[in-house]
Amino acid sequence: MKSSVEWWKSCSVFALWQACLLGGILLLSGTGFAQLSTAKLSGVVKDPSGAVVPQCKVVLKNVATAVEHTTTTNDAGAYLFLDITPGRYVVSASAADFGKQQVPEFSLEVGQAATIDFALTVGSQIEVVTVHGATPQLETTSANLGLVVATKQVNDLPLNGRDFTQLLTLTPGVSPVNNSQSGPGQGNYAEPAPGNVAPTIPSVNGSANRSNYFFTDGLSNFGAFHSVYAVPPIIDEIQEFKVVSHADSAEYGSVIGGVVNVVTKSGTNDLHGSLFEYARNGIFDGQQPHTHSRPDFRQNEFGGVVGGPVLIPKLYNGKNKTFFFAAYQGFRYSLTQATDIRVPTAAELAGDLSSWGTQIYDPFSTRPDPANPGQFIRDPFPGNQITPDPNMVAWAKFIFPAAGPVLDTNTLANATDSTPTTQHINQFTAKIDQKFGQNDSAWFRYSHDTSVESASLGLPGIPQVVTIPNRNYGGSYVHVFSPSLIVQAQFGRTEVGDNATASFTKSTAALISQIGFSPAFVGNFKAAPGRSFLPGAGIAGFPSVGEVYALHPQVPTANQFSGVVTKTIGNHVINIGGGFISNKFYSPITTDNLTFLAGATGNTDPTDKVNTGDPLASFLLNVPAQADRRNVVTETRPGGVMSEFVQDSWRATPKLTINAGLRYDVTFYPPMGTSKQIGINGGPETGDVDFNNGTYIIQKLPPLCSTRGFAPCLPGTGALPAHVVVSPNDKILHNDWKNFGPHLGFAYKAMDGLVVRGGFGIVYDNWAGVLQTAQNISGLWPDIGQQEAANLNAPTSASPTPTVTAQNPFAIAAGNNFFPAPDPFGQVGFEYDPNLKDPYAEQWNFGVQKLINSSTTLTVNYVGSSMHRLDVAGTYGGATTPSTINFDQSRALYPYIAPTFYDRSVGSGNYHGLQASLDKRYTNGFSYGVSYTFSKAIDVGGDGFYGVEGGVPQDAYNPARFDRSVSGLDLTHILSVNTLYEIPVGRGKRFSTGHGVLDYIVGGWQINNLFQAHSGIAFTPIIGGDWANTGQAGWTGYEHLNKVGNPGLSHKSAGEWFNTAAFAAPTKGTFGDAGRNSLRGPSYWNLDTSLFRIFPVGERRQFEFRAEAFNVLNHVDLGQPHNDISNIQLFGVIDSVASTARQLQLAAKFIF
Structure with a gap:
């Protein structure tokens, strides 16, 4: 009781601290999460002599909404617009005795810190001088890595399943290799993926797949259990998005991978929208390579979006101030097989x-x-x-x-069994934006997604139904106290469900x-x-x-609170920001x-x-x-991540900007169990082994079994078994209070059209695997989450004939319950080192950005990182050295503790990459983007979590000895090319017939391509079982083979991808010497193409017909070869494919 009171007291103290801190932010200055999804514009205004012009009026106007933002320059002649919604703008500057200057229409993008300087000329403000060539194309104030994927690309590039994550690989440094449990998609481990297309869960700059974070409009949109998005945005509601990494700004952090910022559309002064339907049918697809058959399925995606001013006839005219946007998408999928x-x-x-x-x-x-x-x-x-x-x-x-x-x-x-696989998804979003005069603005968005999937479990009459209801909603409020002080408050909430039943x-x-x-x-x-x-x-x-009940996890809630304020002092923009995102978990498992x-x-x-x-x-x-039998209810008390930072962006000279900041992150690990009584809620009376000292920690001491009558309970008379201790504060994992991360960077405009940039930062990973790690110990002693009985009815001298029946295999007397074993040391579960720490990375980058012409930019960067405290997993606690003698418990690290799955934060890794991008913005009906990455990632423990995601070391007690090598996420070469091309034929185009009807017939065509290629994925030649007799074998092979020859072949084939004679089983009682990930699978390439025919309908409407082909060339990409010599017939053989046969999709879209 005392420990529970202390826990809630600590929560209260933290809540008070957070409230005071956020209050201080609102009174001082800061930048919070919201600015991740907006843009900012700054600059300096000077007169003809080069002197700064204070008190100069600067007006930024949104072209679509006519909303104006007005500020004045300070004594240093500097101005700043903060929290600007991405879009098209014009900006002007005017002051007494000077002519007004205006920069014509330009774009501000998500996460962009743009700079436009003015050099006023003497004259009257009535005179307006349009300054061409001043529009921001280069990143002149930041060293952040990232690439904006704009509206045109999102809407027009061919996307199978219309999932925006397929476009994440357009960014250099993003690897599509996915080792995480989020891989299968379709409701298993990931949020709802449409049809049979799983989301892209990438590795960014060598980090694990779980080390990314997703924001929508600056709100956390994150399924914390599996580290993927919670509510996937509808393609037609996306304004643009950006993957940011290696930031020199302290406002980015909490993950060592990428921060994905998605911005949704807002309404404008005119009513705009679209209606759409996308259809696929198996009869249009190519034959599958191995089965030579076509799937019998039907798929439809349909819906619409609409946005505009809020107008209530005779009551309210919201033009220039109040706007709405709404989107709906339905998805229907049926596969009959x-x-x-x-x-x-x-x-x-x-x-x-x-x-x-x-x-x-x-x-x-x-x-x-x-x-x-x-x-x-x-x-x-x-x-x-x-x-x-x-x-x-x-x-x-x-x-x-x-x-x-x-x-x-x-x-x-x-x-x-002809049970069909069906999936119904309904998504909708509603958003409202409000401008309250010049100094106040607000918005609120609500997004909802429900997926219901039904599929066969292997027999007719018992489908598994997975229902996934997700929500993401929240809002933001901005107040401008003065041109130099801006305040923002923000809140958000994410609800994720994943409920599976089989009846x-x-x-x-x-x-x-x-x-x-x-x-x-x-x-x-x-x-x-x-x-x-x-x-x-x-x-x-x-x-x-x-039958199964609620097989998959539920993460009911995650709440986000943050404060935003910015203070400009001279040429310094000083930010102090902070926030808190909670996490909580609930999962019943009944089988x-x-x-x-x-x-x-x-x-x-x-x-x-x-x-x-x-x-x-x-x-x-x-x-x-x-x-x-599994009978467990996993529930955690609330945890979360607190993040606070201070940032100074100093424009030291007109050409040099220096960014310096400090970030502080704390992970409040959610303690396992509730503080409620045992019942439907999971209790805190569970435990975890500590191999550092050979003890077992009970999180909270339960009553005696003789008193409670059911588990969790303490068996026997009440005395703790030897080597069992009780946590003093109802917790096993403890918070790390030392996560300070400095950030430093610069951007130098070496000459017109050329910027040199560089940065360094230390970033902590506060989210990867946190919830799943916390819940892994649910149901462990003195609870009983899973009961198992083996060797039933094996004959003995006392009982040679069967005595146990299916009716009561555990032989529990009527009215009785299961009770825990006398001690915890024989159980096998997913346990972890109680001293786990957050991973962190030292990250750096240096590069140049060159403006090739007014619409084309070349960016080249060297990117590096050194990662520490990565997760190393697999079976632990066995023998410390191999032996020719079969493993028995006497050789274990602690003879009284059985080996078990165990996670430790002892891994490390590094990444070095050359990343380049050539980006041409959409002008004159044409755009392209080319991204290339040449890199090497080396690690031990970097592949993923819990052993099931790879990276299980041979020598559990010295993981780097055999397993520090090429990462399982490493791809030497990654290439991505996308093009949008409006064929210049027809009215108003380069090639016109001069005849209106003919131009209408032959014009209006657009072709789009998405090409992606990468090197082969690394893998390790292994042998199953416990060959070294260490007791370390789990269900995944951990021991390498011996390399006895050259594994290379002059002619590789699916029948023999590598020289199998080059490997042999190691001598019993030894580890293998073949290097981890020393072999590579086949390379991969794919081309998706779409063809549009656009039919104008009047001046402001158009109808589009789309034909999209995924894997248009029907190219077969081979999968990975079998790498386990235990199955000698398949060793080295490839019998799978990494790509599907060509798939066709037809679509119709009406735009108004």
């Missing part, structure tokens, strides 16, 4: 297994072998005729469809009652009180499905399963047991071999 499956025949369910090629033995005849003490004998079933248990027959008839004729003699498939379409209640399943096995679930779930029946050779193996009905004679017995016979006789 017939999967051949094997189900029991009527004869087999009657006990006739004579068609089986293996002899089946009667487990109930098992008895000691008098001739061989310690061994057993049992009798065969004559003719493989058995007497099934009627309950098991009823179970089989319920879950399996009726068998038909054999469809495949190899698999013996005799039935078909039979028929009621299972009567069957569960008929079979007589124990409630202790199929019921009594924390997340579903009063409900029972039919277990999964695992029978080798047959589909195995069972129960049984496994039936051939051994239960096989021969017990060790000399004649191979190829005997049958899993189906074991099932029909009700002799299970294994059982498992």
Whole structure:
């Protein structure tokens, strides 16, 4: 009780501190998260002699809304416009005794810090001088890395599934390799991906895929559990976006990868909008390379956007001040595929297994072998005729469809599962912008996304339905106290859900009652009180499905608060900013399963047991071999990330700007469990092993099992087992209060059209894996999140015949519950070092930016980083050295602690890259962008988290010894090219027929291309199992092979990608010497193309017809080769593809 009070007291102290700090920001000066998605414009006004002009009036006007921002220059002649919505603008400067100067229409982009200087001439303010060539094309005030993807590119480039993340790779330094668990998409581990197209979760400048952050309009739009966006923006609502990294500004931070800033559109003074529909059908696609068939699917995306001034006839005219924007998109996807499956025949369910090629033995005849003490004998079933248990027959008839004729003699498939895969997504956004006079403005946006996907689990009649409701909403308020002091307040909220259920379409209640399943096995679930779930029946050779409740995680809420103020003093723009983004997690997991193996009905004679017995016979006789049950509710108390910074941007000379800042980040790790009573809410009574000292930490001490009556509880009489301690403050992970990150950079205008830039910063990663790491210890001792029973019904001298049935495999007496083991040291879970620290990176870059012409810019940068405290995972706690002797617990790091999955922040890495981009803005109907990266990423532990994302070291106690090598995210070469080309034929174009009707017919064509290519992905030749006898093997291969020759081949092929004879299994009891990621898979390239026909409808409307082809050349990109020598037939063979066959999409769009 005391520790809970102390925890809430610390929360209260933090809340008070944050409130005081934000209040101070609002009274002083600062920059918060909102400015990440806006632009700023600054400059200096001088007279003909070069002297500065103070008190000069500068007006910035939005072309679309006519909203004006007005300021005056200070004593240094400097002016500043902050928090400017990206768009098209004109700016003018005027002062007494000088003529008015105006810069014609130009663009301000997301995250841009533009500079326009004025040199006034003597004259009357009535005279207006238009200054050409002053529009900002170069980044002259910042060394930040990043590239803006503009509205035209977002709307016109071909995007499969219309997911904007496919365009992230247009930015240099962005690698499309994805090792994270977010990879599969479609509701599994990622937020809703349309159809079968997963989102791009990139690696930025060598960082892990989870080390990115997503903002929309400056609001956190982040699914913190899997480190992807929460609500994907609709393509037609995107104004533009930018991936920022290696920033010399302290306002960027909290991740060591990229910060993705998406800006949504706002309304204008005129009513604008569009209606659209995109359609795909499998009949238009190319044949899949391996199956030579086309998928039978249909896909439609439809919706519209509209924006304009808020007008209420005779009541309110919102022109120039109040604007609205709304967007809706629906997505419908259906894939019909017939999967051949094997189900029991009527004869087999009657006990006739004579068609089986293996002899089946009667487990109930098992008895000691008098001739061989310690061994057993049992009798065969004559003719493989058995007497099934009627309950098991009823179970089989319920879950399996009726068998038909054999469809495949190899698999013996005799039935078909034609359950369609469907997905319905509905998205909408509503946004309002308000200008309150010259000094105040505000906006509010609400975005909602709901995805419902249904797919087969392997049998008809039991679909898995994944429902994902997500929301992202919030707003911002800006007040200008004076031309030198601007204040902004902002809030946001993100809600992410991921709820999965799998239930039979028929009621299972009567069957569960008929079979007589124990409630202790199929019921009594924390997340579903009063409900029972039919277990999964695992029978080798047959589909195995069972009911599931809320399999996937839910992250209910994340709240964001930040303050924004900017103070200009002379040539200094000083920012002090800060904010807090909370995170919280909730996840129920409810499953129960049984496994039936051939051994239960096989021969017990060790000399004649191979190829005997049958899993189906074991099932029909009700002799299970294994059982498992998951019953856990994971919930965390609120955590979050606090970020504060101070930044000074000093225009030291007209050509040199110096940026210096300091950022402070703290991760408040969300403690596992709530402070509520156990029940549907997860409790804090769980634990974690500490391999630093061989102890086990209980987060909070629970009552005795004899008192509480259910887990979590303390077994025995109440004395703690040896080496078990209790946390003094209900926490296992503790906050790191030392995350200070300095930033320093410069931008120097060496000459007209050439800028030299460089920067350095230290950045901490406060978000990558935080929630998933926190929840990994849910259900651990003294709780019981998962129960497992193996070797059920294995004959013993005391009990040679089966005694455990499917009805009650854990043999729990009626009315009783599961209780934890006497101590925690035999459990295996995803545990972590209690001393985990936030990763951090030292980042630097140096480069030049050259203006080739008025619309084309060349940027070249050297980019480097040194990363520290990266996650190293895999099984830990085994033997410290290899041995020829099989592993046993006596050789473990601590003989009383079983090896378990374990995460430590002991990895490191570095990245060096040459990054170049050539960008031509859309002018005269043409634009292009070319990005190229030549880089090398080396690390240990940089591939991902928890071992399942790669990077498991051979030597767990010295990870760098064998595994510091090329990163699994490394791509030597990355090339991206995009083009938009309006064919210059027709009225008003370069080539015109001179005839209006003919021009209308032949004109209006546009062709767009997106080409992407990269080098092969690195991989390691491995061998499965525990070859070194260290006890470190998990489910992923961790041991390298020995390199005994040259792995290179003069002619690589899918049948043999590398010289397999160059590798051999290491000697038992040793580690392999082949380098980690020492081999490369095939390179990749792909070209997507779209063709538009535009039909003008009057002066302000047009109709577009679009044809888009993804992989237009139908090029086959091979996948990765099999790298595990344990399967020698497939070792070195490529039997997968990294690309799909050509896919066509047709679209119609009406724009007004």
